[in-house]
Amino acid sequence: MVDPANTPLGRMLLDEITPVVMVLRTNLVEETCQKNGLSLIQMLSPFCAFNNIDVPVRTASDQPYRLQKFKLRLFYASDIRQPNVEVAKERVKEVITLAGEENFSNLCSDPPQIETVLTTSQSELIPSWFPFFNKELVRTVSFSDHEAFDHPVACLLVVSSRDEEPINRFVDLFNSDQLPSLLSDGAMDPKILKYYLLLHDNQDGTSEKTTKFLTEMRSTFGSNDCGLLCVNSSQDGLVEHQENPWALYRTESSPNHRLGCFLNIDDMDELQNVMQDLSSKHIIPHMEQKIRVLNQQVSATRRGFRNQIKNLWWRKGKEDTPDTPNGPMYTFSSIESQIRVLGDYAFMLRDYELALSNYRLLSTDYKIDKVWKRYAGVQEMMGLTYFMLDQSRKDAEYCMENAFNTYLKLGSSGQRNATRCGLRWVEMLKTRDQFKEATTVYFRISGEEPLHSAVMLEQASYCYLFAKPPMLRKYGFHLVLSGDLYKKCDQMKHAIRTYRGALTVFTGTKWSHIRDHVHFHIGKWYAFLGMFDVAINHILEVLACGHQSKTTQELFLRDFFQIVQKTGKTFEVSRLQLPVIDIPSLKVVFEDHRTYASSEAVGVKESLWRSLEEDIMPSLPTIRSNWLEPRAKLLSKKLKESNVCVAGEAIKVEIGFKNPLQILISISSVSLICEHSARSDEIEVDPNSTTTENQNDDQFRKLATSGVCSSEMSSFTVSEVDISLGGGETLLAQLTVTPRLEGTLKIVGVRWKLSGSVAGFYDFNSDLVKKKVAKKRRKTTQPTTDNLEFLVIKTLPKLEGCIRHLPKTVYAGDLRHLDLVLRNPFETSVKSIKMKINHPRFLSIGNQEVMDMEFPACLEKKMNSAESDTRVKTNSTSDTVFLFPEDALIHGETPFIWPLWLRAATHGNISLYITIYYEMGDTSTVMRYRVLRMHYNLEVLPSLDLSFQISHCPSRLQEFLVRMDVVNRTSSKSFKVHQLSSVGNKWEISLLQPIDSIFPSELLLAGQALSCFFKLKNGRNSVIDKDEDSSISTLEGSDIRLSCRSNEPLFDIYRSPLVDFHHYERVHQGTAQENPNTVDFILISRPERSEGDSEQPNNLFSHHACHCSIANTSPIWWLMEGPRTIHHNFSSSFCKIKLKMTIHNSSDAVASIRIETSDSTSSANKTSVPSGNEAGWHDVSLLNDVKVTSDVLGTRVGKSLPQGCVSPFIWSGVSSTRFKLEPMSTTEIPLQICVFSPGTYDLSNYILHWNCLPSNDQVNQRAGGTKKSSGTCQGHPYYLTVLQSS
Amino acid sequence: MAGTACFMIVSRNDIPIYEAEVGSALKKEDAAQQHQFILHAALDIVQDLAWTTSAMFLKAIDRFNDLVVSVYVTAGHTRLMLLHDSRNDDGIKSFFQEVHELYIKILLNPLYLPGSRITSSHFDTKVRALARKYL
DSSP states (O other): OOOGGGSHHHHHHHHHSSOEEEEEEOHHHHHHHHTTTOOHHHHHGGGSEESSOOEEEOOSSSOOEEEOOEEOEEEEGGGOSOOOHHHHHHHHHHHHHHHHHHHGGGGGSOOOOHHHHHHSOHHHHSOTHHHHHHHHHHHTTOSOTTOSTTSEEEEEEEEETTSSSHHHHHHHHHHSTTSOHHHHTTSSOSOOEEEEEEEEEGGGOOSHHHHHHHHHHHHHHOGGGEEEEEEOOOSSSOOOOSSOTTGGGOOSSOTTSOTTTTOOHHHHHHHHHHHHHIIIIIIHHHHHHHHHHHHHHHHHHTSSHHHHHHHHHHHHHHTTSOOOSSSSOSOTTSHHHHHHHHHHHHHHTTOHHHHHHHHHHHHHHHHHHTOHHHHHHHHHHHHHHHHHHTOOHHHHHHHHHHHHHHHHHTTHHHHHHHHHHHHHHHHHHHHTTOHHHHHHHHHHHOOSOHHHHHHHHHHHHHHHHHSSSOOHHHHHHHHHHHHHHHHHTTOHHHHHHHHHHHHHHHTTOSOHHHHHHHHHHHHHHHHHTTOHHHHHHHHHHHSOOTTSOHHHHHHHHHHHHHHHHHHTSOEEETTOOSSEEEEEEEEEEOOSSEEESSHHHHHSOHHHHHHHHTTTSOOOOOOOOOTTOHHHHHHHHHHHHSEEEETTSOEEEEEEEEOOSSSOEEEEEEEEEEEEEOOOOOTTHHHHHHHHTTOOHHHHHHHHHHOSOGGGTTTEEEOOEEEEEOTTOEEEEEEEEEEOSSEEEEEEEEEEEETTTEEEEEEHHHHHHHHHHHHHHHOTTOOOSSOOEEEEEOOOOOOEEEEETOOSEEETTEEEEEEEEEEOOSSSOEEEEEEEESOTTTEEEOOGGGGGSOTTGGGBOOSOOGGGTHHHHHHHHTTSOEEOOTTOOBOTTOOEEEEEEEEOOSSEEEEEEEEEEEEESSTTSSOOEEEEEEEEEEEEEOOEEEEEEEEEOSSSTTEEEEEEEEEEOOSSOOEEEEEEEEESTTEEEEESSOHHHHOTTOEEOTTOEEEEEEEEEEHHHHHHHOGGGHHHHHHHOSEEEOSSOTTSOOBOTTSHHHHHHHHHHHHHHSOSSOOTTEEEEEEEEEEOOOSTTTTSOOOEEEEEEEEEEOOOSSSEEEEEESOSEEEEOTTTOOEEEEEEEEEEEOSSSEEEEEEEEOSHHHHHHHHHSOGGGOOSOOOOGGGSOSHHHHHHHHHHTTOOOOTTOOOOEEEESOSEEEEEEOTTEEEEEEEEEEEOSSEEEEOOOEEEEEEEEOOGGGHHHHHTOOSOSEEEEEOOOOEEEEEEOO | OOSSEEEEEEOTTSOEEEEEEOOSSOOOTTHHHHHHHHHHHHHHHHHHHTTTOSOSEEEEEEEETTEEEEEEEOTTOOEEEEEESSOOHHHHHHHHHHHHHHHHHHHHOTTOOTTSOOOOHHHHHHHHHHHHHHO
């Protein structure tokens, strides 16, 4: 433990609790001193502190000790009174303001890092004016009547030798009314030690007169108590002091005035001697003596058991007296005051034991008397004495706390005393490294006075910093608290200083409200002081405060703009947080050989285009690795590596701007920052440019501010966009830069203006570098949209294209004519144009002849079928890539138009991708070809649902019944069904009924369904069979008009767009291969023309139903043929009837067929007829067993045969016939029956077994068992009526 | 229900991951930042105290004027801090315990990254209900 006297508190006490000397002087004395620019006290004070005085002291105890250090405090008599509170306040405030000014100069720099703060020593960190301030604060309570150590111990009377009658002057001085109230009102003994000093100015000439005065004085006041002081020995006043002892008194008003300029070394010696003499020979012995006297008195009256009892008794009695704590209750003659004086004198003479015992004694007295102020004062002194004795710490602290609390209890009168006490207590705690406790004391000291509180809180914060471990957050918090109080007192500079300190703690904190508060306020204060740059930097930090309430956000923004306005210029900020740039949304679109017709086309995945363009793009030009052409190689390699763009073509950049606030912000002049350098052919430049990528911020800033500087004006142009963002909104801004010259263009960043006054910049580089590294790991051959450097090449022709009249929404089946328009604004022509479409089912390329024709009239059927040959050719070419004719050169402003056919095949959302390849007419360019990509989205709504059911016509071979169901699925649209066509030569279709009867309204309204029946005939077979029918077949044809008005022409389904689309439909719905067992239908309908939209294009709807199977379950068809009615005379003989069965094998395998005729089933049929209804017909087959009947009954019960249709007949000939039938062939089998009586007979009682015999190669296929290979069929009903001929 | 009550969860790296004003007192404009300041400063005390006891509930550890800070430290050194002006130790303890359970449920969520902000509205409503119940 260090000596308590060497601790800060110890030094403070030794400095402050020292004997006071009252100084009385005449005006002439002061005049003499002022020659040196000093007052008398100022001149004397440096010599009042003695560090090596070595005076023997003997106090109450007989043990003498020696005082090494001693100090006197000099005060003019007029100053010995309680200082005026207001004046004191003013002075303190002045001190603070002054300190603020001094320290402010270094506040503009960035706040130090927290690590450095922690390592700096206490003395460096704590502002030097704190102790000074504390001293001033303590001084405000000096000369209180309840404490004796501020009471003057001695009186120094100084008279100048120039004064007339100095003796009288001395007497007058002391008797004047100017004596302090302490002496006059009886708080202290008016009989004090006096010392008479005669001041002689050596400049006034000889000292003879002075000597005379001195002897006179000595005789009057006694030789010991008089002294002579000669000053101003230097005549010229040019004395320079090495260490000017008066440096402390240098004032602002006369900084150049040399203090003590007339005082040479002799004078200083004399000053020192006089003061030393005063203290060691007069004051100290006087105090010693007084202590001894007082001690004896106290011992006599108060010590010892008897005295204590007496004292108690007496005190008790005194309780009746009115309690007047502030009145002069204890005069100097009272024993309490004497004890106090004794204690204080002992304390000043360092006899702490004595002091302590007296304080203890006094404290109980005061406590009993309930004079709290005095009690607290004594307690405070006890605490300090304990400290100086370095004894029981607990006691010391207890006493201090007690004193502090007692002062506080007194209310406002004790406040300042409490402050003093607290400050001493704090120092005590600090000495013992109890910083945490110290902070609480500081916190308690900070009373109502905001300025004092501010300083106290600031001191508290430093205590937190020095605590072990450092409590940084508390440090920051208390600095902020203190800063707020400073602000309240208009000490702006101090406020900023504290907040800056707090910033070291709060930088980068995630506690958003804290960060916002600190930055916002410090920013505002800097702005108040006119330091706008720093202010804006701070406020910028809080701009993106999405978590704050709306009003706060508005406040922040408003203040920010006010500050910016005050600067009077557009402020430039490299990392403006408002709005937030959404870097992941950054998208760069540029056109090298790939060009895009619309922005939708850009959004399509590259792989999709690649797959589409596979077969039209020439394979990458294989570099003829020939040493003769190193340049070409280099160039092409470079082309492959870097992004290429063409001069004059815009590079589009899409960036997302996000508004984190809830209020609207407006952003203007958003544009790209670019860098253009002239062409660099050498490849070595590349690494250079990558290194320059890491340009420092300055360069970027310069670039950003210069923007489009004059020299670069010509090399590229950038677009400017204005956007306004609502609360929380994110917008994508589309920015473009158009290079004008060849070379390298680099997009560096983006700049914008917030509310027209603050310019913000964003540097893409910093983030992209990171991103690129991440990319590299994943995929090295990434198409580098992230790389923002572009190689600009010479202007090239570029095709622009669009499809005219392409609707957004169509109904399924819609077929219409569109125009593809290509345009090349350049004079250089392009050639060998190729085109490919991803959905040929939806979009097909037409012939140029169609251009002039009117649709749909061009599709109408003409009588001559000469074109039927040409149609086959077009069919084959349109499949893959369409080559435009060789002579199609596009240049200039002439648009090139080519017809397209659109047919909405199915409903849904369809993406159409069209890519057009073209080569440059001028072959010298770097880029030999380009590709135009077009993309359209088409929404197809459902229109007509078409379904077909085909069933075999039982009565006719090769004829089918077709049922067509059409449902209108639209919500409002009506259709006119126009025509149904079956595709293929071999089919003929006809209506079963005239259309008028089944569908008179013609219109198929929304939601309406329609069913029609048709007859379908295999025309080819019929041609073979009966030649006479061929004329009819052409009449029927493969098309049927479904509209009532017969004058409307039919459409030729074999004409170009229809047949093409049908081909793709077939491919889509199944295979393109012809299958004899399937039939395709095309239904053509037209939309109803409403009055409202007469200008609607003439369009058709075609619905294709492909692969409608005509195949039955069995591949075998047969037909019984023969007479239906026969007249026969049964009287002569039974009737023999010949029948013919035609059997067709429609399968592609040889079929073995067995026909079994049985008479028994006929009887079974008959039994199913209820017996009660028998009328007249004779049943002959009763002999057959009945057992079977019950079995068969169930199966045939549904067929209610006409009553009595069954009569006895027998099949003649073999009961079983077996034969083989070649695939796709027809044969005829003769059959015969014998009928014995007239009647109507059902000849269905035969069974046909068939069995396909697979050929060898088909065995494997059939193994799957998808088709039946054998089966049994019941005979078809065939009714034969035999009548008795007359 | 307390007049002022500000509840906050601070992750182990001293970042607030959840904050709620659960008091019934009318909200002042600067209350939010003042509460943050007090709670933030109280972390210094927690740092000292947390290792001196095995209890999770540290009771009232710090005060600023009439506002008291009570802290509950979970095993993962996440701190549940409550700034309040009422003396109701039992209620606060129960409140902390139940919020701790809720917090553990949040932690069990595989999509929640420990130390990130708690944005669950369910958690928020539950915490506010608990505050009404206990404080």
